[in-house]
Amino acid sequence: MRAISTNAVCCLLTLLLGLLGLGSGAGEGRAAGETRPPVAIQFSLDRPIDASAAPFVLAASRGLFGSEGLAVSTNIASGSVDGIARVAAGTSDVALVDINELIRFRDKPGARPIKAVFVLFNKAPYAIIARKSRGIRALSDIEGKTLGVPEGDLSIRLWPALARQNGIRTASVKQSRISAAVREPMLSAGQVDAVTGFSYLSGVNLRDRGIPADDLAVLRYADYGCEAYGFALIVSPAFAAAKPEAVKGFLRAVMAGIHLTVKDPTRAAEEVVSRMDGGSRDLELERLHAVIRDNILTADVRRNGIGGIDPIRFGRAVDQIAEDYKFQKRPDGADIFDDSFLPAPGDRVIN
Structure with a gap:
């Protein structure tokens, strides 16, 4: 009788834990049986789409954002200054901007603590x-x-x-x-x-x-001899704090888009052109080859993978910016870049 009572209590606890989603295997059961609404992300490009946006175009067209549980809406800013302003105002969650403009923005009094989370262009263009x-x-x-x-x-x-x-x-x-x-x-x-x-x-x-x-x-x-990094993804501090897994998923999807772009530039250029108004396949393919060769797949990226920064090189780049800009407070890498959202190192290696 005592054993039967104990079993009954165990069954009741298991049922309650299952209902609360806390039991062993409950997460898998809920994920399989429940469709969660995707996380909406407003994403700003700094200019109209051209071949340099291929990783983002492919992440959208191949369902890479969707597979991460994201619904990404893309808008076009009028440059990096505008892209940063949109993220600062909260009208965009993520933006692709020139990291050197972000460095100057962060030096302004009262600037929002926006940081870059992924460097797409290892060398500035x-x-x-x-x-x-x-x-x-x-x-x-x-x-x-x-x-x-x-x-x-x-x-x-x-x-x-x-x-x-x-x-x-x-x-x-x-x-x-x-x-x-x-x-x-x-x-x-x-x-x-x-x-x-x-x-x-x-x-x-x-x-x-x-x-x-x-x-x-x-x-x-x-x-x-220019040490500057180029375009980087920045994220709203509020969005990053509230939905860190969505930021990580966004970067994983972009990383997968980069792999596809490098693997087959011709097809990537074709997909970009299909989303442009009057774009030329040959012109955009030439542009994409230049971007991959000169800005994305650099010797540094081949050695260390894409997305991050080297603090020592970053310091030299800041020194070069200071030739034409007087800093109120000279930043270091941690002031501008947050590496906590980056995909795993092995996933950031491009062959």
Whole structure:
């Protein structure tokens, strides 16, 4: 009789634990029998979709976000400053922005403690794009020339450090402020000798405008000693605190999208073009190859995997920013980057 009573009590406890989802195996049973609503994420790209957004396009089109229990809605910001502002205001949960703009933003009084959680571009895409026919084949040739600097261009902010590092007299380079809309046309027409911009954007767009590839010199800052990282994913502090597993799932999906992009760039470019208004498959494939080669799959990434930062290199990059920016408080890596959401190290290795 006593044994029967004990068994009855055990059965009752098991039933109660099962109802509460606390018993052994209860989590699996609930997951199998219950459909949970996906976690909604508002995601901002810093510019309209092009091939550089392939990992995010594939994460959406291949159901990678969905498999992580996420419903991701993508919106387009008008640049990194706007993307950061959206995350700061809480209108976006995650954004892709230039990490160097984030560093400057965080130095402002009262700035929200937004951090990057994943570095997509291990090397910044900053570049000077020039015409060889105008006498520019290397960075040292820029002296005595006219450099077109578009409004809002990010590359020019690290120009003082680059010039000093390479012994170039900045006073000898005439800067002509121009609209971003006429950057490529003015260089094509010979109205300026060179322009600042992103290597994978202006460098590829100019070839599309009919300038022969052998007449273009794409002088990447990274090839001349620039230590800066490039585009990174930032996350709202409130969202990260409330839904850390959703942030981790977002990064896992993006990581899977990167693997697919690197494995088959042609198909990735085709999927991107299918979401563009009048995009060119050949142009975007060329752009994607440039992004993978110069910004994503760098020697550092091949050694250590993608997504994180090297604190020592980060410190050198901050020193270079300080050539043209006076910090109120110089940041270190932990002030700007949170590695707690990163996928496992083995998953971040790209072959």
